Amino acid sequence: MKQKIIEAIEAFQTIYIYRHEKPDPDAIGSQAGLGALIQTNYPNKKVVLMGEEEESLSFLAQMSANVEQQNDIESSLVIICDTANTERIDGEGWERGKTTIKIDHHPEVESYGDLMWVKTEASSTCEMMIELVLEGKKSHNWELPKEAARLLYAGIIGDTGRFQFSNTTPQTLRLAAEVLEYDFNTTELFTRFYENQEKLVRFKGSVLQEFEMTEHGLGIMYITKKMLDEYEITVNESSAVINSFSDTAGLKAWVFFVEDEENNNYRVRLRSKGPVINEVAANHNGGGHPMAAGAKAQNKKETEDIIEELEALCESY
Ligand SMILES: [Mn+2]
Structure with a gap:
């Protein structure tokens, strides 16, 4: 070839x-x-x-x-x-x-x-x-x-x-x-x-404060339009903080939902340390690698479905 x-x-x-x-x-x-x-x-x-x-x-x-x-x-x-x-x-x-x-x-x-x-x-x-x-x-x-x-x-x-x-x-x-x-x-x-703009460093600070972690080790972060505006960050730029809490003990997989006003949906970014998450991505208009994938959610309800699927994966892992 x-x-x-x-x-x-x-x-x-x-x-x-x-x-x-x-x-x-x-x-x-x-x-x-x-x-x-x-x-x-x-x-x-x-x-x-x-x-x-x-x-x-x-x-x-x-x-x-x-x-x-x-x-x-x-x-x-x-x-x-x-x-x-x-x-x-x-x-x-x-x-x-x-x-x-x-x-x-x-x-x-x-x-x-x-x-x-x-x-x-x-x-x-x-x-x-x-x-x-x-x-x-x-x-x-x-x-x-x-x-x-x-x-x-x-x-x-x-x-x-x-x-x-x-x-x-x-x-x-x-x-x-x-x-x-x-x-x-x-x-x-x-x-x-690996250098970050000051606004991204401060944005990361707020992500570290606000992410949630479930019983079975799923990290969840919603990045709202309001947050993006407050820190003057674009949807694309927000990917820079995807690994910001990856070192949390007990974390198995994590997901970011980024409100994408322009497309009226959520950009979904999935990462994992074990559970295979790209099938979840494939179920929701996306795909990628077993440990790093991306998807799209049409509305809040679909983000909740994704959380449910991920939580089940983390539980059985
Ligand atoms: Mn590549």
Whole structure:
């Protein structure tokens, strides 16, 4: 599969790279890392990074500007990174590409693309990209630019929580070591990664005060529109506090309901230390990993249903 992907990259003059909406470091890192890799090894190719700019991750990479004109996409290669289902692809036009490739590590919820490389045992899409880099080095003398090394490392850091989550395998560390050979500033990267705006630090304080914990170890936090306004925080930004009380003794799983006024529903963020929670997410317009998932609730009643399902899981765990 890696060879097929490399052949496709070689064959096309223009390559559009997409990733999922509301991007995390792995999404941006794999997208922009692949982009930098291609641009370095094929300077005459046109590489376009698709999707909305994510302000909080602009220290990692920025998207291509002026992409309204996609006259050439019909004759282009489209690569979609870190995105389990087509609904989550950020940006228009991907389905018009001549050849489409999916590269992802999420549990397969939707098959799409002419070529699919899905590896659920990989910690991150960036980890997979490093495998691709090694393959390209061997077969096509690819060089890895320092900037791509930084981006791919950042994605692994993001998805493994600095190598502490259970998705960190010996292979994760081996592949991370490959990019760490390059001379980029990890201290600066970590500082940017884990620094928070003052308003977020204070917001976290209120979450720590207000979250509830049930008898069976389910943590529950409602973030109301009022709270978001008070701290001047967007729905997206509120994800920064998802792990704020994860170190509470006895906590098995936790859920955040974020009131999303714009869409008139609740954004649901689920995390776990044991009970498998992505099936609950799937029951409520979402999905994700066994220990980290997301969903949507149409109203307060549906948030209560989700709590009930989670509480049952925690009880039987
Ligand atoms: Mn990922």
